[in-house]
Amino acid sequence: MRNVLAIMKRELRAYFDAPVAYIVLVAFLVVAGWMLFSQVFLIDRADVRGLFAPSPFSPSLLLVILAPAVTMRLVAEERKTGTIELLTTLPVTDTQVILGKYLAALGLLTIALLATLAYPITISFLGPLDWGPVLAGYVGLILFAAALLAIGVFCSTLTDNQIVAFIVAFILCAALYFVFWLQILLPQSLGAILEYASVSFHLDNMARGVIDTRDIVYYLSLVIAALFLSVQSLSRRHA
């Protein structure tokens, strides 16, 4: 555990030493602000559902781009510069390496998501706000981010090229995001399967203010599967 924390701390510092962390923070505040502004002031309702529901210009769609951007360097860069050899010949396990890196990325996006709490708080001064669905929505978004980041980490272990890692992760995340809308075009049974597979379907549920164990199980299985594959991939050393 101490090793995981040490690796996480190093990665978090690397994020904040570079512009990445600030770009992520600002992007979230701008997109979430725009979403709320268009709903609260144009429709004149103290409603923050738009913050969570999957849709164009939503923070969740932004995550489909930002999650791969945040994870792309985690392993790929170390493979390129050779530091992966230094890191993995220290007395740490491959699982600890993956977990430390993953938690750093999750920490960064969680900070960015929580910064947008400023908006619901502001809105609660303007009119009555039901906090239950807001909290459910945040739990949903964080789980959603957790799943995309795990996929991103896995893609970063596959190559020593960050751009390739980004593109592969983005394609995977976007596919899982957009099948949700694709299923309308398909026959009922196949549509239901695709719906369950899509990351946005489960987010949509939670954006309604319902925390269902099935949604949580879905996201956690995705995280565990992707991280398991990442450890396997790292331990192969691709040599």
Place this chain on the structure above:
Amino acid sequence: MADVAGESIIEARGLRKEYGATVAVDDVSFRVARGEVVGFLGPNGAGKSTTMKMLTGYLRPTRGAAVVGGIPVAEDPLGAQRKIGYLPESAPLYDEMMVIDFLHFVGELRGVDAATRQTRLRTVCQRCGLADVLGKDIGQLSKGYRQRVGLAQALLHDPDVLILDEPTSGLDPNQIVEIRQLIRELGKDKTILLSTHILPEVQASCTRVIIIHRGSVVADDSTAALTGGAGALIQLVVASANGALDPTQVRARLAAVPGVRSVEPQPQPSEAGALAFLVRADGAGDPRADLFRAAVAGGFVLLELHREKASLEQTFRSLTKGEGLADA
């Protein structure tokens, strides 16, 4: 120091590594005993780095096993890695980190507790001459300083075993001397396996030499044995005391001297009428006195007689011949 004879700290048992269709290392076996400083030599692409990567648990061997400090690396990689300080080839480091932060990070993962870490850091920085650059980003350091940071990182937990892949590559001559001294000092209480292309360095710091060529060990002996001792070479120039010399006759006389293995004629020396020979001695004996007596008895004059040690370079080159560009 009472050495426990035969206690091997680093052991390669039939190591083999394939990269796809390429066999980088094939059936490499050797032992390094406690306290030895062993030079690991070989031409480019011989498999030195690959072997070291297997010893440190970075790569899993295709076949065979590595054992460090009595711990099989494949079965307990963390246990083995705790005993090893490893400097990978070309010192890969986190460029965006400050030297001091990097060393703290490594110390933390090495399990050096916070209290001990301060004193260890101070010792190591002093040994490696890092005091002036602690606050710099690693990416800004010159190659020599990077190498020192890499070395400092390997020493942080005061390991029993050091595995250093080309520790002096990219250093200027002054720094090479400094690092060489450091290695010699470290060798007093540690077991060291180091690879290098600088042969004088091996003669200066290593007690034993392992030479690897195309993935296989071709020599494994003490530095002294590989640099002379057995089979020393003697340069001879003779001239006639009266009249002309018959080269065949002179050669036969020299070859008959006890302790001489072979006599080879050399290109004509500068003096007219003189003959030059290269005499290879048999075993550890020194046939110079007998050669002198043979010359007197044969009625010719010895103009020059001088013993040269077979240099490590000669040994290296004869063992790793045929390394043309076609192999690259």
